[in-house]
Amino acid sequence: MPDFGNALYTIVAFVVALSIIVTVHEYGHYIIGRLSGIKAEAFSIGFGPKLISHTDRRGTVWKISAIPLGGYVKFLGDANAASAGVDEAAMSGLSAEERRHTMHGAPLWARAATVAAGPIFNFILSIAIFAGVMMWSGTAIDEPTVGTVVELPGGAGDLRPGDRLIAVAGRPAATYPEIEDAVAKLPSQPTLDWRVARDGQEIDVTGPQLFPPRLAGVAPQSAAYDAGLGAGDVVTAIDGAPIWTFADLQDRVKAADGKPLDLSIWRPAKTGAETLDVTLTPRRTDIPTATGGFETRWLIGATGSFVFEPETRMTTPLEAVTGGARQTWAIVSSSVSALTHMISGKISSCNLRGAIGIAEGSAAAAKGGIDDFIWFIAVLSTAVGFLNLFPIPVLDGGHLMFHLYEGITGKPPSDAVMNFLMAIGLTLVLSMMIFGLWNDLTC
Incomplete structure (x- = not known):
C-alpha cells in the first residue's frame, strides 16, 4: 500500500505539472492562430477518447481527453492533430475566403507565428513564474542584515533579526562578498565572533557559522533524497567525526570517493x-x-545556504522580469551544453531522463511544498519549449524549418517529401523517448 500510494502521488503530480505546461503551450498555438485569422476546430488537453467537452461560439470544441500525456490544437484543414498533412476533402469544399482561415491556406507569416507561439508561451510561463517568485521573496538589501536565523542544534547564538554585519573574526565584512571571503579563510569551528550594528551601537556577539552543514534543499533522485533527507536537516557528524560547516560536508563527501558515509x-x-x-x-x-x-x-x-535569511526589499517588476528571463536562458544554455557534451561523450548519457524521471521529479517537488512545485513547473516549461524548437519534423521546430524552406523557395515541400520527413521525425522522437525511459530504468 505505501508503494501504491507513492506511485499514485507521483502520477498525480506529473499529470498536474504536465497539464499546466501543455495547456499554456497549446493555448499559445490557439490564440496566435485565432488572432492571425486561422480557425481552430478542436483544443484538447490529453489524447484519446474525450471525457468532457464544450463547443464555444466560434465552433471550437474544447475538451479534456482520457490520456493526459500531452495535448493538441486541430486547425481547420488539418489532416490530423499534429498539423501534418492537409485534409484534401475538407479543403476542396472551401471557398478562397474560407481557405484563408485554414492552417494550410493562411499566409506564411500567420502559419509561422502560430507554430512558434507554443514554445514562446512556454518561455513566457517560465519567466512569469520566476519573476513572481522573485517578487514574492524579495531582493536582499545591499547591507548584510539578518532577517531570520535558521534552526540549528545550538540555536542562533547571540545573532538577532535586524543585526547588520560589520566584521567577522576581526576581519571587516560590510558586504556579502567580503563576509564570504573572510569566512572562507577561517578554520572550521563551531562558532564565529561577529561584530554587528544593533540599536545604533556596534557590539561583539558569538554566532553560528555562516554556512552551517544544514541542507537548504535536496535534489530529486539523489543519494540524499533516497536516504530520506530533506530541507532543514543538519548534518552534525560524518562517520562519528563532528563537522561544523557545509564545506566540511563537501570535503568529506569528496574524500569518500564513492564509499558509503554514516x-x-x-x-x-x-x-x-x-x-x-x-x-x-x-x-x-x-x-x-x-x-x-x-x-x-x-x-x-x-545544497547549503547562509545561517540566516537576509533582510530583503521589494523586487521591482523590471528586476523580476529581467531575473526571470536570465533564469530561463540559463536553463536553455545549460541544456544545450549538456546535449553537446553527451553527444561528444564527455559526460554520461544518463543525464538524459525520460517520462519516469520527470514524474519522479514532479513528485519530489510537490512533496517539497507548493513553492518547489511551482518552481519545478517553470523549469519543466522551459525544457518543453526548448525541446519543441528542435528542428525535427512533428515538433514545432520541424514545422518552422518547413516554413523557412517555403519562405526561401516560394513553395512548401512536396507531400511525398513531407510524409517522409515526418516519418523520420516521429522515429527520432520515439527513439529519444525510449532512450530516456531506458535511462530511467537502468541509470
Missing part, C-alpha cells in the same frame, strides 16, 4: 527536534561549470 542528522520538528542516523553513498554527478563546461564530482545531492 551521517548523524539533527532534524527540527514542531513537537521537538529529533536525531537520526542514515547511511548513504555519494554518486558521480556531472554538474555545469561557470565557463559552460561540465565537471564530474561525487555528490549527495544537497
